[in-house]
Amino acid sequence: MRSPFSFINKQLLFLHTFPFMVAGVVFVYMRCCFAPSQGGAPLPSQDVLQPDMAQGEYEFVTSAFNTDCRLVLFGERYKVHQAYAQCSQRLFALHNTLNAFDPNSELARFNQAPPETPVPLSPLFWRAFSAASFAFQETQGAFDVTIAPLMHFWKEVAKTPEAPENQGNPLEERRQRLMEAVGFSRLAWDDNAHTVTKPAQETQLDFGGLAKGLALDILRETLAEEGIEYYYISLGGNTLQQLPPNHPFQNVCALADMREGQEGKEACTVSGTHGLCLATSANTLRPIAPASAPRPMGHILNPQDGSPVAPPYRSVTAVCDTGWRSDAYSTAVFVQGAPLAESLLKANLAKGFILLPADDSPPLVLGDIQLLP
Numbered sequence: 001m002r003s004p005f006s007f008i009n010k011q012l013l014f015l016h017t018f019p020f021m022v023a024g025v026v027f028v029y030m031r032c033c034f035a036p037s038q039g040g041a042p043l044p045s046q047d048v049l050q051p052d053m054a055q056g057e058y059e060f061v062t063s064a065f066n067t068d069c070r071l072v073l074f075g076e077r078y079k080v081h082q083a084y085a086q087c088s089q090r091l092f093a094l095h096n097t098l099n100a101f102d103p104n105s106e107l108a109r110f111n112q113a114p115p116e117t118p119v120p121l122s123p124l125f126w127r128a129f130s131a132a133s134f135a136f137q138e139t140q141g142a143f144d145v146t147i148a149p150l151m152h153f154w155k156e157v158a159k160t161p162e163a164p165e166n167q168g169n170p171l172e173e174r175r176q177r178l179m180e181a182v183g184f185s186r187l188a189w190d191d192n193a194h195t196v197t198k199p200a201q202e203t204q205l206d207f208g209g210l211a212k213g214l215a216l217d218i219l220r221e222t223l224a225e226e227g228i229e230y231y232y233i234s235l236g237g238n239t240l241q242q243l244p245p246n247h248p249f250q251n252v253c254a255l256a257d258m259r260e261g262q263e264g265k266e267a268c269t270v271s272g273t274h275g276l277c278l279a280t281s282a283n284t285l286r287p288i289a290p291a292s293a294p295r296p297m298g299h300i301l302n303p304q305d306g307s308p309v310a311p312p313y314r315s316v317t318a319v320c321d322t323g324w325r326s327d328a329y330s331t332a333v334f335v336q337g338a339p340l341a342e343s344l345l346k347a348n349l350a351k352g353f354i355l356l357p358a359d360d361s362p363p364l365v366l367g368d369i370q371l372l373p
Helices: 077-098 106-112 123-138 145-159 168-179 211-225 323-336 338-346
Strands: 027-031 055-064 067-076 188-190 195-197 230-235 238-242 252-256 266-271 277-281 313-320 352-357 364-367
Touching: 055 077, 067 077, 067 211, 077 106, 077 123, 077 211, 106 123, 123 211, 123 323, 145 168, 211 230, 211 238, 211 277, 211 323, 238 323, 252 277, 252 313, 266 313, 266 352, 277 323, 313 323, 323 338, 323 352, 338 352, 338 364
Parallel strands: 027 055
Antiparallel strands: 055 067, 067 230, 188 195, 230 238, 238 277, 252 266, 277 313, 313 352, 352 364
């Protein structure tokens, strides 16, 4: 039988394959696939919601933010299923708020709103926007959710890289014009009214580097409200673990090798991760143009000059107290490198970073975390 800790994520491995079952643990696997447009998961059927007091370890799998979302919850059967129902509802509420590809989402409506007009945000959208504001300030502009126009621009360039307008000076002129609509500091917002004003019609937001990290925070809050003390959450390259005492994997987490053709292989194992949020950014995941394309291009962009990033890293992992910071910081350090990581550590905004070089050089580990042999 497949253990809840045997799976391997493309971006972040939880641990080595778990070839044995913990004695005395009851394992129930429920696979739940919900369409994001439905706004959440239905409550479990009544036969599931019986007052079963048996302690167990339960895994739930669903899909949001274009990735598998896995929750392993420890506790009484009845409480665990009730907690997952609440987690699912809040997870999809955030997904449906920040889904730029859904024309009915709040983010899509904001992106289509006219410029110079204050747009009121819902409490959930305002929370995401506030986190993005802090991330922009703390990373000195290396993380910026206003890069959406640049994402669209480079995707179009990748389709016809040989076109005259996508080469040389014409390309640079188009990029420079587009940069006039990019920059978080160009936005105007009212902290009391919770409104945001765009400077130009082209200005659009993209929360792809923040949403899953924020989801970790929301899920942790939900589990605390539901009385679930121990759990493991994986949202693609974003994980949070708070496992029971003496659990064999209580305080360790393994990172995947993100180089092309190496997906699924373990790169290194990190200790000191209990109760902390980890996020990994890598350019090989969902690239704008694959390595086989005439003009290969990763999806991580430098918001300060509008160009695709090609640093000497295969991946950057950030370890923080909060999920949204780990998500934003992993992207920002991928853009700016070790000096930014050291600055964030000095300001006590992060716990640690793991920078994996593009070649076979040893990982660069910064902060209060360690690699296991």
